[in-house]
Amino acid sequence: MGMRTSESTLAMTFVFYLSAAAAIVAALLAITRANVVHALLYFICSLLATAVMFFVLGAPFVAALVVIINAGAIMVLFVFVVMMLNSAPGSIEHERAWLKPRVWIGPVLLCVVLIIELVYSLMQYRTGAIAGRTIEPRQVGIALFGPYLLAVELASMLLLAGLLGAYHLGRGALTSGGERP
Amino acid sequence: MTANVPLGVGLSIAAVLLCIGLVGVLVRRNIVIILLSVETMLNACGLAFVFAGSHHQQPDGQVMYFFILTVAAAEVSVGLSLVLQMYRHFGSLDVNTINRMRG
Numbered sequence: 001m002g003m004r005t006s007e008s009t010l011a012m013t014f015v016f017y018l019s020a021a022a023a024i025v026a027a028l029l030a031i032t033r034a035n036v037v038h039a040l041l042y043f044i045c046s047l048l049a050t051a052v053m054f055f056v057l058g059a060p061f062v063a064a065l066v067v068i069i070n071a072g073a074i075m076v077l078f079v080f081v082v083m084m085l086n087s088a089p090g091s092i093e094h095e096r097a098w099l100k101p102r103v104w105i106g107p108v109l110l111c112v113v114l115i116i117e118l119v120y121s122l123m124q125y126r127t128g129a130i131a132g133r134t135i136e137p138r139q140v141g142i143a144l145f146g147p148y149l150l151a152v153e154l155a156s157m158l159l160l161a162g163l164l165g166a167y168h169l170g171r172g173a174l175t176s177g178g179e180r181p
Numbered sequence: 182m183t184a185n186v187p188l189g190v191g192l193s194i195a196a197v198l199l200c201i202g203l204v205g206v207l208v209r210r211n212i213v214i215i216l217l218s219v220e221t222m223l224n225a226c227g228l229a230f231v232f233a234g235s236h237h238q239q240p241d242g243q244v245m246y247f248f249i250l251t252v253a254a255a256e257v258s259v260g261l262s263l264v265l266q267m268y269r270h271f272g273s274l275d276v277n278t279i280n281r282m283r284g
Contacts, residue, residue: 009185016184020194027198027221031205036213036274043217046198050224057191057235058183062227062243069250070224074257081261082213085268133183135240143240144247151244155251162255169262 023049061137191232198225
Protein backbone atom coordinates (compact mmCIF):
# COMPACT_ATOMS: atom_id res chain seq x y z
CA MET A 1 0.00 0.00 0.00
CA GLY A 2 2.82 2.38 0.87
CA MET A 3 4.47 1.98 -2.53
CA ARG A 4 1.21 2.61 -4.31
CA THR A 5 0.54 5.65 -2.16
CA SER A 6 3.86 7.29 -2.94
CA GLU A 7 3.44 6.63 -6.66
CA SER A 8 0.01 8.13 -6.60
CA THR A 9 1.23 11.17 -4.66
CA LEU A 10 3.98 11.66 -7.22
CA ALA A 11 1.46 11.55 -10.04
CA MET A 12 -0.80 14.01 -8.26
CA THR A 13 2.14 16.34 -7.70
CA PHE A 14 2.90 16.19 -11.42
CA VAL A 15 -0.75 16.98 -12.17
CA PHE A 16 -0.52 19.94 -9.79
CA TYR A 17 2.53 21.42 -11.51
CA LEU A 18 1.04 20.84 -14.95
CA SER A 19 -2.17 22.66 -14.05
CA ALA A 20 -0.19 25.43 -12.33
CA ALA A 21 1.69 25.95 -15.60
CA ALA A 22 -1.61 25.90 -17.49
CA ALA A 23 -3.09 28.49 -15.10
CA ILE A 24 -0.12 30.82 -15.48
CA VAL A 25 0.02 30.49 -19.26
CA ALA A 26 -3.72 31.05 -19.57
CA ALA A 27 -3.60 34.11 -17.29
CA LEU A 28 -0.71 35.57 -19.30
CA LEU A 29 -2.58 35.00 -22.55
CA ALA A 30 -5.76 36.45 -21.02
CA ILE A 31 -4.18 39.79 -20.12
CA THR A 32 -2.43 40.13 -23.47
CA ARG A 33 -5.42 39.56 -25.77
CA ALA A 34 -6.65 42.60 -27.64
CA ASN A 35 -10.18 41.26 -27.76
CA VAL A 36 -12.35 40.96 -24.66
CA VAL A 37 -14.01 37.71 -25.75
CA HIS A 38 -10.64 36.03 -26.29
CA ALA A 39 -9.44 37.25 -22.90
CA LEU A 40 -12.59 35.80 -21.32
CA LEU A 41 -11.96 32.41 -22.93
CA TYR A 42 -8.40 32.27 -21.63
CA PHE A 43 -9.44 33.49 -18.20
CA ILE A 44 -12.01 30.69 -17.95
CA CYS A 45 -9.19 28.26 -18.80
CA SER A 46 -7.11 29.77 -16.01
CA LEU A 47 -9.98 29.32 -13.54
CA LEU A 48 -10.49 25.70 -14.58
CA ALA A 49 -6.77 25.05 -14.12
CA THR A 50 -7.05 26.54 -10.64
CA ALA A 51 -9.95 24.20 -9.94
CA VAL A 52 -7.85 21.19 -10.92
CA MET A 53 -5.09 22.47 -8.63
CA PHE A 54 -7.55 22.70 -5.75
CA PHE A 55 -8.82 19.21 -6.46
CA VAL A 56 -5.41 17.57 -6.36
CA LEU A 57 -4.51 19.60 -3.28
CA GLY A 58 -7.35 17.86 -1.47
CA ALA A 59 -9.95 20.63 -1.54
CA PRO A 60 -12.81 19.22 -3.67
CA PHE A 61 -15.41 21.60 -2.22
CA VAL A 62 -13.52 24.69 -3.33
CA ALA A 63 -12.77 23.13 -6.71
CA ALA A 64 -16.50 22.69 -7.27
CA LEU A 65 -17.13 26.26 -6.10
CA VAL A 66 -14.60 27.62 -8.60
CA VAL A 67 -16.18 25.76 -11.49
CA ILE A 68 -19.79 26.55 -10.56
CA ILE A 69 -19.56 30.11 -9.24
CA ASN A 70 -16.36 31.60 -10.62
CA ALA A 71 -16.10 29.97 -14.03
CA GLY A 72 -19.87 29.60 -14.28
CA ALA A 73 -21.82 32.48 -12.81
CA ILE A 74 -19.27 35.31 -12.68
CA MET A 75 -17.95 34.64 -16.17
CA VAL A 76 -21.52 34.48 -17.49
CA LEU A 77 -21.97 37.99 -16.07
CA PHE A 78 -18.93 39.15 -18.02
CA VAL A 79 -20.23 37.51 -21.18
CA PHE A 80 -23.63 39.17 -20.70
CA VAL A 81 -22.05 42.59 -20.33
CA VAL A 82 -19.84 42.10 -23.36
CA MET A 83 -22.90 41.06 -25.33
CA MET A 84 -24.89 44.08 -24.12
CA LEU A 85 -22.08 46.44 -25.05
CA ASN A 86 -21.95 45.11 -28.58
CA SER A 87 -25.62 45.04 -29.40
CA ALA A 88 -25.15 47.49 -32.26
CA PRO A 89 -26.15 46.63 -35.82
CA GLY A 90 -23.50 44.51 -37.49
CA SER A 91 -22.51 42.91 -34.21
CA ILE A 92 -23.23 39.43 -35.52
CA GLU A 93 -20.52 39.86 -38.13
CA HIS A 94 -18.22 41.16 -35.43
CA GLU A 95 -18.81 38.18 -33.22
CA ARG A 96 -18.38 35.84 -36.12
CA ALA A 97 -15.03 37.48 -36.83
CA TRP A 98 -14.02 37.20 -33.17
CA LEU A 99 -14.93 33.56 -32.81
CA LYS A 100 -13.09 32.16 -35.79
CA PRO A 101 -12.09 28.52 -35.28
CA ARG A 102 -8.43 29.36 -34.80
CA VAL A 103 -9.33 31.52 -31.81
CA TRP A 104 -10.70 28.44 -30.09
CA ILE A 105 -7.59 26.33 -30.56
CA GLY A 106 -5.57 27.76 -27.67
CA PRO A 107 -8.29 27.52 -25.00
CA VAL A 108 -9.41 24.13 -26.26
CA LEU A 109 -5.86 22.75 -26.05
CA LEU A 110 -5.50 24.03 -22.49
CA CYS A 111 -8.89 22.60 -21.55
CA VAL A 112 -8.04 19.22 -23.08
CA VAL A 113 -4.93 19.07 -20.89
CA LEU A 114 -7.05 19.98 -17.89
CA ILE A 115 -9.76 17.43 -18.57
CA ILE A 116 -7.20 14.66 -19.02
CA GLU A 117 -5.70 15.63 -15.67
CA LEU A 118 -9.11 15.77 -14.03
CA VAL A 119 -10.23 12.37 -15.32
CA TYR A 120 -6.92 10.88 -14.28
CA SER A 121 -7.07 12.31 -10.78
CA LEU A 122 -10.73 11.31 -10.41
CA MET A 123 -9.74 7.73 -11.26
CA GLN A 124 -6.95 7.90 -8.71
CA TYR A 125 -9.33 9.34 -6.17
CA ARG A 126 -11.77 6.50 -6.78
CA THR A 127 -9.32 3.61 -6.72
CA GLY A 128 -6.88 4.81 -4.08
CA ALA A 129 -9.60 5.14 -1.47
CA ILE A 130 -7.14 6.39 1.12
CA ALA A 131 -7.48 10.13 0.56
CA GLY A 132 -6.20 10.79 4.05
CA ARG A 133 -5.19 14.38 3.39
CA THR A 134 -8.36 15.47 1.66
CA ILE A 135 -10.40 18.04 3.56
CA GLU A 136 -13.98 16.97 2.98
CA PRO A 137 -16.84 19.41 2.33
CA ARG A 138 -18.31 18.22 5.62
CA GLN A 139 -15.41 19.68 7.58
CA VAL A 140 -15.61 22.94 5.63
CA GLY A 141 -19.33 23.18 6.34
CA ILE A 142 -18.81 22.57 10.04
CA ALA A 143 -16.18 25.31 10.11
CA LEU A 144 -18.38 27.68 8.09
CA PHE A 145 -21.41 27.37 10.33
CA GLY A 146 -19.48 26.98 13.56
CA PRO A 147 -16.66 29.43 14.30
CA TYR A 148 -17.22 31.45 11.11
CA LEU A 149 -20.97 31.95 11.48
CA LEU A 150 -20.72 35.70 11.94
CA ALA A 151 -18.51 36.01 8.87
CA VAL A 152 -21.05 34.05 6.83
CA GLU A 153 -23.75 36.51 7.91
CA LEU A 154 -21.47 39.40 6.92
CA ALA A 155 -20.87 37.74 3.55
CA SER A 156 -24.62 37.54 2.98
CA MET A 157 -24.97 41.23 3.83
CA LEU A 158 -22.13 42.02 1.43
CA LEU A 159 -23.93 40.10 -1.32
CA LEU A 160 -27.12 42.03 -0.54
CA ALA A 161 -25.21 45.30 -0.82
CA GLY A 162 -23.73 44.14 -4.12
CA LEU A 163 -27.18 43.22 -5.38
CA LEU A 164 -28.66 46.59 -4.43
CA GLY A 165 -25.70 48.47 -5.88
CA ALA A 166 -25.86 46.58 -9.16
CA TYR A 167 -29.62 47.12 -9.35
CA HIS A 168 -29.37 50.82 -8.66
CA LEU A 169 -26.52 51.39 -11.11
CA GLY A 170 -27.90 49.12 -13.78
CA ARG A 171 -31.45 50.49 -13.72
CA GLY A 172 -30.48 53.76 -15.37
CA ALA A 173 -28.41 51.94 -17.94
CA LEU A 174 -31.38 49.83 -18.94
CA THR A 175 -34.13 52.45 -18.97
CA SER A 176 -32.30 55.18 -20.86
CA GLY A 177 -29.86 53.08 -22.83
CA GLY A 178 -31.08 54.52 -26.14
CA GLU A 179 -30.00 58.10 -25.53
CA ARG A 180 -26.31 57.43 -25.50
CA PRO A 181 -24.34 60.34 -27.03
CA MET B 182 -3.94 10.77 -2.83
CA THR B 183 -3.32 14.43 -2.77
CA ALA B 184 -0.37 16.26 -4.26
CA ASN B 185 2.72 16.85 -2.17
CA VAL B 186 4.03 20.31 -2.97
CA PRO B 187 6.39 22.39 -0.79
CA LEU B 188 4.75 25.41 0.80
CA GLY B 189 7.13 27.90 -0.80
CA VAL B 190 6.49 26.57 -4.29
CA GLY B 191 2.74 26.77 -3.94
CA LEU B 192 2.86 30.28 -2.54
CA SER B 193 5.22 31.28 -5.37
CA ILE B 194 2.71 30.06 -7.93
CA ALA B 195 0.06 32.20 -6.23
CA ALA B 196 2.47 35.16 -6.23
CA VAL B 197 3.16 34.75 -9.94
CA LEU B 198 -0.56 34.72 -10.70
CA LEU B 199 -1.03 37.79 -8.51
CA CYS B 200 1.74 39.63 -10.38
CA ILE B 201 0.19 38.71 -13.72
CA GLY B 202 -3.08 40.21 -12.54
CA LEU B 203 -1.33 43.32 -11.25
CA VAL B 204 0.47 43.82 -14.55
CA GLY B 205 -2.87 43.45 -16.31
CA VAL B 206 -4.44 46.13 -14.12
CA LEU B 207 -1.54 48.51 -14.69
CA VAL B 208 -0.97 47.94 -18.40
CA ARG B 209 -4.35 47.39 -19.99
CA ARG B 210 -6.72 50.26 -20.77
CA ASN B 211 -9.87 48.27 -21.50
CA ILE B 212 -11.94 48.34 -18.34
CA VAL B 213 -13.44 44.88 -18.80
CA ILE B 214 -9.96 43.38 -19.04
CA ILE B 215 -8.93 45.39 -15.98
CA LEU B 216 -11.83 43.79 -14.09
CA LEU B 217 -10.69 40.38 -15.36
CA SER B 218 -7.18 41.11 -14.03
CA VAL B 219 -8.63 42.00 -10.64
CA GLU B 220 -10.41 38.66 -10.72
CA THR B 221 -7.07 36.98 -11.45
CA MET B 222 -5.56 38.68 -8.41
CA LEU B 223 -8.44 37.63 -6.15
CA ASN B 224 -8.14 34.09 -7.45
CA ALA B 225 -4.41 34.08 -6.71
CA CYS B 226 -5.10 35.19 -3.13
CA GLY B 227 -7.60 32.37 -2.80
CA LEU B 228 -5.06 29.93 -4.16
CA ALA B 229 -2.61 30.98 -1.47
CA PHE B 230 -5.28 30.50 1.22
CA VAL B 231 -6.34 27.07 -0.02
CA PHE B 232 -2.74 26.00 -0.41
CA ALA B 233 -1.86 27.01 3.13
CA GLY B 234 -5.02 25.36 4.45
CA SER B 235 -4.16 22.15 2.65
CA HIS B 236 -0.61 22.33 3.96
CA HIS B 237 -1.76 22.65 7.56
CA GLN B 238 -4.65 20.20 7.11
CA GLN B 239 -7.22 22.73 8.26
CA PRO B 240 -10.53 23.67 6.60
CA ASP B 241 -9.97 27.38 7.29
CA GLY B 242 -8.23 27.95 3.97
CA GLN B 243 -11.29 26.76 2.09
CA VAL B 244 -13.53 28.90 4.30
CA MET B 245 -11.42 31.92 3.36
CA TYR B 246 -11.75 31.04 -0.33
CA PHE B 247 -15.51 31.02 0.18
CA PHE B 248 -15.35 34.60 1.50
CA ILE B 249 -13.02 35.69 -1.30
CA LEU B 250 -15.53 34.28 -3.76
CA THR B 251 -18.28 36.33 -2.09
CA VAL B 252 -16.21 39.50 -2.35
CA ALA B 253 -15.42 38.72 -5.99
CA ALA B 254 -19.09 38.22 -6.82
CA ALA B 255 -20.15 41.49 -5.18
CA GLU B 256 -17.25 43.38 -6.78
CA VAL B 257 -17.99 42.02 -10.24
CA SER B 258 -21.70 42.81 -10.08
CA VAL B 259 -21.13 46.42 -9.02
CA GLY B 260 -18.12 46.82 -11.32
CA LEU B 261 -19.92 45.55 -14.37
CA SER B 262 -22.91 47.82 -13.78
CA LEU B 263 -20.43 50.70 -13.52
CA VAL B 264 -18.97 49.54 -16.84
CA LEU B 265 -22.45 49.71 -18.36
CA GLN B 266 -22.91 53.24 -17.02
CA MET B 267 -19.51 54.25 -18.37
CA TYR B 268 -20.34 52.89 -21.80
CA ARG B 269 -23.64 54.72 -21.74
CA HIS B 270 -22.07 58.04 -20.82
CA PHE B 271 -18.85 57.95 -22.83
CA GLY B 272 -19.50 55.36 -25.52
CA SER B 273 -16.17 53.72 -24.87
CA LEU B 274 -14.53 51.14 -22.64
CA ASP B 275 -11.17 52.92 -22.61
CA VAL B 276 -10.30 54.19 -19.12
CA ASN B 277 -8.30 57.02 -20.66
CA THR B 278 -11.57 58.66 -21.71
CA ILE B 279 -12.52 59.13 -18.04
CA ASN B 280 -9.22 60.35 -16.66
CA ARG B 281 -10.47 63.88 -16.01
CA MET B 282 -12.68 64.73 -13.07
CA ARG B 283 -15.15 67.55 -13.32
CA GLY B 284 -15.84 68.71 -9.81
